[in-house]
Amino acid sequence: MVEPGAELAADVSIGPFCHVAAGVRIDQGTTLLAMVSVLGPGTRIGKNNRVFPGAVLGAPPQDKSFRGEPSSLQIGDDNEIREQVTMHRGTLKGGGVTRVGSRGLYMVGAHVAHDCTLGDDVVLTNLATLGGHVVVADHVVCGGQVAVQPFVTLGRGCFLAGGAKVEHDVPPFVIAAGDRARVRALNRVGLERMGVPEPSREALKRAFRILWHKGRPLADGVRLVQAELGADPYVAELVGALTRSRASRD
Numbered sequence: 001m002v003e004p005g006a007e008l009a010a011d012v013s014i015g016p017f018c019h020v021a022a023g024v025r026i027d028q029g030t031t032l033l034a035m036v037s038v039l040g041p042g043t044r045i046g047k048n049n050r051v052f053p054g055a056v057l058g059a060p061p062q063d064k065s066f067r068g069e070p071s072s073l074q075i076g077d078d079n080e081i082r083e084q085v086t087m088h089r090g091t092l093k094g095g096g097v098t099r100v101g102s103r104g105l106y107m108v109g110a111h112v113a114h115d116c117t118l119g120d121d122v123v124l125t126n127l128a129t130l131g132g133h134v135v136v137a138d139h140v141v142c143g144g145q146v147a148v149q150p151f152v153t154l155g156r157g158c159f160l161a162g163g164a165k166v167e168h169d170v171p172p173f174v175i176a177a178g179d180r181a182r183v184r185a186l187n188r189v190g191l192e193r194m195g196v197p198e199p200s201r202e203a204l205k206r207a208f209r210i211l212w213h214k215g216r217p218l219a220d221g222v223r224l225v226q227a228e229l230g231a232d233p234y235v236a237e238l239v240g241a242l243t244r245s246r247a248s249r250d
Helices: 188-194 198-211 218-229 233-249
Strands: 043-045 056-059 072-075 086-088 097-100 174-177 182-186
Touching: 043 056, 056 072, 072 086, 086 097, 182 188, 182 198, 188 198, 198 218, 198 233, 218 233
Parallel strands: 043 072, 056 086, 072 097
Antiparallel strands: 174 182
């Protein structure tokens, strides 16, 4: 069922038992395989996305303060959105928009809550759950059943191991794991996949050993890394994220 007022590009493919609401726009090459609900108004799906059965995109936010105000879900291009994935529209408190980037893989049962902002090349594995207002940078991978608390930021290229419960910001380029997740290691495989140059990968290895040296306060590690390795842009990104996160908690 495609309601009057929905805007579909000429080559959009709508499979059996799908529902596309009024006020939805779907761009070229996107396929809704079957039993997909795209609700609105205000939901925008870009080009060449594949959406699998049972996905619900653009439902109202799960926020008690929401009173039906205009809001939107904006999805980029070339995403694969698998079975039972849910992505909700934003709220006025978060600017009214939930944003999902391009080239992502959203596996079975993953959830993107209201007002989240996701970058490109993101992977949410089965049943990964993002609370409201979460920011996910490019190339982040969340393992199965990861749960991220509202207002947390996941730094570029970080990896969250399966079952991680994330209460605080995760720095870029690291692996975090555990119930009340903690930084465990540098995401070396992820750095290679991202195409980070070898000199920067070596600088990050050295920076990681300094920052998370047992018994050394993180603030002292930050000062040492800035003095020794701060010229490297990837190290500078890591240190900057740590500094901002620490400042927000102080």
